[in-house]
Amino acid sequence: MMDTDGIFDDLLDENSVFKNKEMLRPSYTPDKLPHRSDQINDIARILVPALRGETPSNILIYGKTGTGKTVAAKHIGRELEKKGEELNVNCSVIYLNCKVVDTQYRVLAHLARHFNKEVPLTGWPTDQVYQEFREVLDNKKRVVTIMLDEIDKIIGKSGDDILYHLSRINQDLKRAKVSIIGISNDLKFTDILDPRIKSSLGEEDIIFPPYNADQLRDILKQRSEPSIKEEAISDEVIPLCAAFAAQEHGDARRALDLLRVSGELAEKEGEKIKEKHVREAQDKIELDRVVEVVKTLPTQSKLVLLCIIKLKQFKDNDLTTGEVYEGYQELCKRTNMETLTQRRVTDLISELDMLGIINAVVVSKGRYGRTKEISLSISADEIKEVLLDDYRLSNLKNYNLSSSNQTKL
DNA sequence: GTTCCACAGGAACTATGGGTAC
DNA sequence: GTACCCATAGTTCCTGTGGAAC
Known part of the structure; x- marks a missing residue:
């Protein structure tokens, strides 16, 4: 019998500082988004025609990393689909990250597959994929919102064509209606866009400004209450995480990472989260980033x-x-x-x-x-x-x- | 004021490999 | 399967430049 039997039992018994660590991960989408109500209301106001079966204006959302663009857009998308179901309106939202789905062909194939249309990974002419997508989309009355996150990643990479096609697709549709939400970290990316695409895509612009330290503190408080045990965190921790992240262009993702990593370091030492853990976490995150960059x-x-x-x-x-x-x-x-x-x-x-x-x-x-x-x-x-x-x-x-x-x- | 160093960095070009069209 | 397209990495050639030395 090995003396490592039951190693997980010991680790599970350890005093954890977390109640639910998943809520501190960037992938988690919270129900409420503090300090983003103006932007959310603006986007909702633009999208509300979808619930009446009309075509909403296209939107471009700008803001640096960690300013809540993607989270807000996904949140609104969920709410829109939910409300559509309640009102019995066929209203769907398709989210695409252009960093992952990064060519004209892949974007169209992804959209076609969303409506259960099989498209091979490669082989078809792009026009054919576009036709198939358009046909399957138009086979019933519906309003579709296509969210293109990191839209700047496909500009100039044959992406201009896809944006041109999508921004004009409504002219070819009889039953369905499409609106596009472009999300970008780069405020200047429209400078290199074809003016025709620019005017139709950017009918409405929404800016997500960086969070300041006070706002970051609110966000961290909101997330830490359900995710970290109250007795496991010192008072100075959240303001310090907020201050560090505010220095990095108001990045909420960085603030949450800092809090989570501080928690992990404190947990390893069997202590409550203190200022020193935040400072260690700051160094660790920076070193991890550099190591990752150097490796690749x-x-x-x-x-x-x-x-x-x-x-x-x-x-x-x-x-x-x-x-x-x-x-x-x-x-x-x-x-x-x-x-x-x-x-x-x-x-x-x-x-x-x-x-x-x-x-x-x-x-x-x-x-x-x-x-x-x-x-x-x-x-x-x-x-x-x-x-x-x-x-x-x-x-x-x-x-x-x-x-x-x-x-x- | 002029010369000169050790590059910086722009422009135009080639090679290559992966994606796309047919 | 093959031709074509395009992005990327890299080369060659070139002009430009700040300031110490003269």
Whole structure:
């Protein structure tokens, strides 16, 4: 008999700080959305013709991540379908995330399948899928609201055509009526839209502004009451989570993540949630984000990053593009990898900068040229481990860049 | 004021691979 | 099955640039 029998019994018996952790996950849609009643009422006012069997105006919803756009849209969608059932009006809402369903063909196929029309994953001409969708949609009287989340992800990716078709589909329909809700993080995405699509799609614009710290506190209170045991949380925790998330452009998702991770850390230590757990959670979330980004970098970017980390071991002040490129060439030779041009490596450095992994500033050193000063903005040790996990880079574990390189530094 | 360095970064192009049309 | 389209990654070529040195 193994002494690990009943391991789950022990863990289940542990004092948990949570009553229902699921309510703190971003995927959970609450019944009430604090501080979004104006936006919800505006959208509802635009959609109410659907309940009378008329076509609602198309809507574009804008707002940064974590401002409640998707949650609000889904909430309204549910309410609309519920009310439609009560009133015996055939009113349906189809939600699509354009980051996942990201081509014209896939969008149309997804819509057709919603009405039980079988469409192969590939093979049909897009026009045929459109025709099939239109026919199945129009076979009875109904009002359909199509929600296209992250709509900016299909713009310019043959997505202009699908938006053009969908925004004009009502002209080809006899019984059914369609309205479109586009949801975007990018306030400027309509700038690159065809003006014809822009005018028909954006009949109504709704903006979701970022939450401030007070509003985030209300949201956290509302979610924490049913999800965290009252005696398991200190008073300062919610205001601190709200303050941290308010600094990150008022992101409610970040605030909820902070609270959930703080709870998990406190639970692991068998304590109630305190300020220190929030601060630890803040670091953990940031590190997890960076680790995730680094893991999914292309190998060449990983090599550039590893080169920067290795060079920084021997140099206190910032590195220049030239130094990094020299070191990078050496690592390429060592790993038998193809060496990219300096032009390309410059771009990779800029990309790493944009991801917040390194900090690269263009500086002029007068007669000694113009370059980028590069420093790390993350903890080198943890990221180095992640990079060396890549089998193509693993033989660089104990390799130091050549002495000629280091003496120059 | 001019020169010069060490790049930055734009533009135009090619190669490649996956999706789409027929 | 094949031709075509398009996005992405990368290259080559080029002009532009801030400021120390002269």
